[in-house]
Amino acid sequence: MNTHAFTFCDAALLALPSGALHWPDERLLVVSDLHLGKAARPVAGGGALLPPYDTQETLSRLDRDLEATGARAVICLGDSFDSVAAGAALSEDETLWITRLQAGRRWLWIEGNHDPGPVGIGGAHARQHRLGPLTFRHIATPGARGEVSGHYHPKARLALRGRAITRACFLTDEARLILPAYGAYTGGLHTSHATLRGLMAQDAQAILTGQRPMAIPMPR
Template sequence: MRFAGHNFEPLPSGGLYWHAQQTLLVADLHFEKMASFARRGQMLPPYDTAMTLARLEADLRRTGAKRLVSLGDSFHREDSSTLLTPADRMRLDAVTDLVECIWLSGNHDPVPHAIGGTCLAEMELAGLSLTHEPRRGVTGLVAGHLHPAAHIQIEGRSTRRPCFVHDNRLLLLPAYGSSTGSINILSQAFVGLFHWPALEVTMLGRDRTYPVSPKRLVRG
């Protein structure tokens, strides 16, 4: 994937590897989402953080990344870092010891947390702006927040999967967390964000990613 003059490798996990910067970009991990639901009386299986950590550990091994940048909503709530089980905290500490970790603030976790690494509101890297929420009219912006998904129909078969989407000005990453939902990029939330003639969509598959023609996109 080429965006704003830079080459990236989209991963089937939803991570984006920036070879030139040895940096793994992820968005919307939402650690401890199920624990947050449990505190409100919704007793859901509390395994989402462990599953997301396993995905993250695998991507760091596979890519050999030296830096991890999480584009906000790393935790589902401001206090979610305090809800980690000892085992999950140990695994997350191992990640922060292994690579440089930069945690950008999101709408779910605007306050800096006590996990290792550096907490920032947003950052600039090699001429690109990295942040949580997308903004209109900015060139070279990489963000998350909207959990983009593509819905396509081919020969009567319908498939809906999380996706990367960009127009060479704005690049949105899919949600990386194991218990996160997704929003169709044809929905109202995306109106006005992209210049459609330049749109490029890359859908997540089981073991690889797939470029998708915008002409095949459908609502729903």
């Protein structure tokens, strides 16, 4: 598996092509914004019908990453379910799939703005979690240091071989690390948006996801 190795607050980390974060020393895999059950939301709201495969695609990706990394602990950084109702409406097969992934692993659901309460699936729940030099939460907070968060679904827009492309990306500087959305069918916020420019230092990097993750200066 192609990965991008980097150090954040003295923790040696790997950015995976999928948008997952691997901390080998802790045998930990971190993912953010799975938004399981998202395809059902436009239908419930009277919107367009999406193919109902987002949950299976996301869980397949997670299954592969867990197998490849050998992670024994997982932190989901919030918005793991598109809503509390979406979590409750997963099919029996999907629920059993998550249960199988949890077997033999420490599993922590961080609360997000889409899923603020506990869900009826195994694992522990917390608003945030501290491990070594790092604090894991859903939304970045001003003045934080050693913070790993999600929520914004960052995406970088750049020119490659004469054409414009957009890639989901990690954002990192000395103080904070923001993960891309891991779930299928998730949108994103461009790194040029004022919110992300305000959060990240001038020397921040974007680590592009894809077949070969790579770090570039954060596009502004």
